Amino acid sequence: MWLVLGLVLAGAVAVGLARHRSSPAALQASPSIGAVSRSPVRTNVSTGATPRPSATPAPAGRRIPKPAITWDPIPFPASRKRETAAYAQEHYGIDSWRLVHPHVIVEHYTASTTFQSAWDAFAVDRPDPEFHSLPADCAHFVIDTDGTIHQLVPLTIMCRHTVGLNWTAVGIEMVGTSDRQILADRAERRSAVHLTAWLMQRLHIQLRNVIGHNESLDSPYHHELVAAWRCQTHQDWQHADMQVLRADIGSYLQRFGVPPGRPWRAHPQAGCG
Numbered sequence: 001m002w003l004v005l006g007l008v009l010a011g012a013v014a015v016g017l018a019r020h021r022s023s024p025a026a027l028q029a030s031p032s033i034g035a036v037s038r039s040p041v042r043t044n045v046s047t048g049a050t051p052r053p054s055a056t057p058a059p060a061g062r063r064i065p066k067p068a069i070t071w072d073p074i075p076f077p078a079s080r081k082r083e084t085a086a087y088a089q090e091h092y093g094i095d096s097w098r099l100v101h102p103h104v105i106v107e108h109y110t111a112s113t114t115f116q117s118a119w120d121a122f123a124v125d126r127p128d129p130e131f132h133s134l135p136a137d138c139a140h141f142v143i144d145t146d147g148t149i150h151q152l153v154p155l156t157i158m159c160r161h162t163v164g165l166n167w168t169a170v171g172i173e174m175v176g177t178s179d180r181q182i183l184a185d186r187a188e189r190r191s192a193v194h195l196t197a198w199l200m201q202r203l204h205i206q207l208r209n210v211i212g213h214n215e216s217l218d219s220p221y222h223h224e225l226v227a228a229w230r231c232q233t234h235q236d237w238q239h240a241d242m243q244v245l246r247a248d249i250g251s252y253l254q255r256f257g258v259p260p261g262r263p264w265r266a267h268p269q270a271g272c273g
Contacts, residue, residue, distance in 0.1 A: 061253075061256045061257030061258035061259070062256040062257055062258075063201070063256070064197050064198050064200075064201045064252075064253070064256050064258065065194075065198070066198050067149055067191060067194040067195050067198060068148075068149065069141075069149045069150070069151050069195075070148060070149065070150050070151070071150075071151050072119065072150040072151065072152060073151075073152055073153065074119065074122050074123040074138060074152045074153065075123055075125070076138075076153060076157060079125070080125050080135050080136075081097040081157070082097070083125070083134040083135035084097035084135050084157070084158050084160070085097040087133070087134070087135060087160065087166075088158060088166070088167060090225065090226065091163075091164075091166075091167075091224055091225055091226055091229070092166075092167040092223055092224075092225065093225060094167055096158075097157060097158055098156060098157065098158060099155060099156060099157055099158040099159070099167075099168075099170075101168075101203075102155070102168050102169055102170050102203055102205070103168045103169075103205060103209055103221055104165055104168055104169040104170070104205065104209045104210075104211060104219060104221050105169065105170050105172060105196055105199055105200065105203075105205055105209065105210045105211070106161060106162045106165060106169045106170070106171050106172070106211055106212070106213055106216065107172050107174070107192065107196070107210070107211070107212050107213065107236075107237045107242065107245065108139065108161060108162075108171060108172065108173045108174065108212075108213050108234075108236050108237065109173065109174045109175070109176045109177065109178065109179065109181075109182055109236045109237065110142065110173050110174065110175050110176065111177055111236070112175065112177070113175065113176075113177065114175065115142055115144040115145075115148070115150060115175050118142050118173060118175060119142065119150070119152065121136075121137075122136065122137060122138045122139065122142075122152060124136060128160075131229070135160055136160070137159075137160050137161060138152065138153055138159040138160060138161065138171070139152060139153070139159055139161045139171035139172065139173040140152065140153045140154075140155060140159055140170050140171050140172065141170075141171070141172045141173065141195060142172075142173045142174075142175065143172065143173070143174045143175065143188055143191045143192055143195065144175050144188070145175050145176065145185055145187070145188050146187055146188075147187030147188055147190060147191040148191070149191050149195050155170065155203075159171050161173075161213075162213055162216050163216065163224060163229050163232045163233070164216055164217070164219075164222040164223055164224040164229070164230070164232075164269075165216055165219060165221060165222055165223075167223065168221050169221075170199060170203070172192065172195065172196065174188055174192055175188070176188070179212075179236065179237050179238060179241035179242075180241065183241060183244060183245070189245075189248065192245065193245070193248045193249050193252050194252065196210055196249050197249055197252050197253055197258075200249075200253070201258060206260065206261030206262070207246055207249060207250055207253070207260035207261055207263075207264070208261055208262055208263060208264045208265070209221070210242075210246060210249060211237075211242065211264070212236065212237025212238060212239065212241065212242040212245075213233065213234045213235075213236045213237050214233055214234060214235055214236060214237055214238040214239065214242075215237070215238075215239055215242060215264075215266075216233045216234075217231065217233050217268065217269040217272045218266035218267055218268055218269070219267060220267040222267075222269055230269065230271070230272065231269065231271065231272035242264075243264075246264060
């Protein structure tokens, strides 16, 4: 793997989203999808308003089947964890690299055409091209155009994929260059629905908190301490296209008798018009 990383540095896709690679190894019972820690999050109370998670009951209904997932990890050594903890302290007042009881799922597209390029860009821990800071961007899952779901990072580790939400969000990337391209890809769209629904039930996340990256400033969980970053977002998965994807997810949930909860509504970030 390290040889591959060396060969790929010149070819990584340096879009504003930063992305990915793989040596696929089939995941039967991946230790990366183990129990998510429920220990309290340490926050900087002097800053005031870290959103308080609502008491969301476990979704009722039958168990949603876990989709096939290939464990294809990116390097996440102690140095990257330290960088993640420093990032979380600066931006959220949380002195930890751990993802604790996530409340949001954020959908993205990679702005690239292959899973390999996505993995390559996430694997190299270098400053991101937008803010020039560490750690590098990453996502927990990447879905390929053939519908293959790759897991890159354990759900217990915070990934940097959405400003203001990394502290409480699971990131899903889909290989492609537009929302519409992915919606037109039946295999990729189906895998996105199945993975998202399974994560929702497993993590007790309701459909209103499944958002596109472009909806990040409308999430009630958005929390960013660095003023210059507070209104930052991206164009991937805009509201109209997310409404289509959420409708698909809602229909899939209903097949198992799982209520989707209240519909999505905007909670605009103050000062981000």
